[in-house]
Amino acid sequence: MGVTVVxxxxxxxxxxxxxxxxxxxxxxxxxxxxxxxxxxxxxxxAMAVLAPLAAALLSQGQASRYRPRGTDLACAVVAADLAARASNGQGLKRVVRMIFR
Incomplete structure (x- = not known):
């Protein structure tokens, strides 16, 4: 049940x-x-396609053989998003400002 909620x-x-x-x-x-x-x-x-694909794969049933692929794709999407924002210089500064206001 916990994995399904996450x-x-x-x-x-x-x-x-x-x-x-x-x-x-x-x-x-x-x-x-x-x-x-x-x-x-x-x-x-590309993220406009890959992010919903990862969400769809993650939302498959617990016994689905596609969920591990969804987990891998979701981790790749999040890691790539953080890297793209950091390389552009916008993401980390904005997140730090939001947290420490």
Whole structure:
């Protein structure tokens, strides 16, 4: 039961991220913001597909053979997101400001 709850929470958080990725895609298109490098714009566009896929795989039943793949993909999505934000210099500063206000 505990694993199912954790996977459901992780799926929900990935879907929240998906909304952000898709919203950015609709607002700025594939080219994204003019201030960010091209590789980063491509990354955000790819996340609009990979994050919901990870959420869907995580939300499979406990006996599903796809859940471990969902776990791996979810970890890769989160790690890549943190790395992209850190390389752009925006993520860590914003998180630290939010925590220590």
């Amino acid at each position: 996977c459901a929470i992780a799926s929900g958080l990935l879907l929240v991220g998906t909304v952000a990725y898709v919203t950015g895609l609709f607002r700025h298109g594939l080219r994204g913001c003019g201030r960010t490098p091209g590789w980063l714009n491509s990354y955000w566009s």
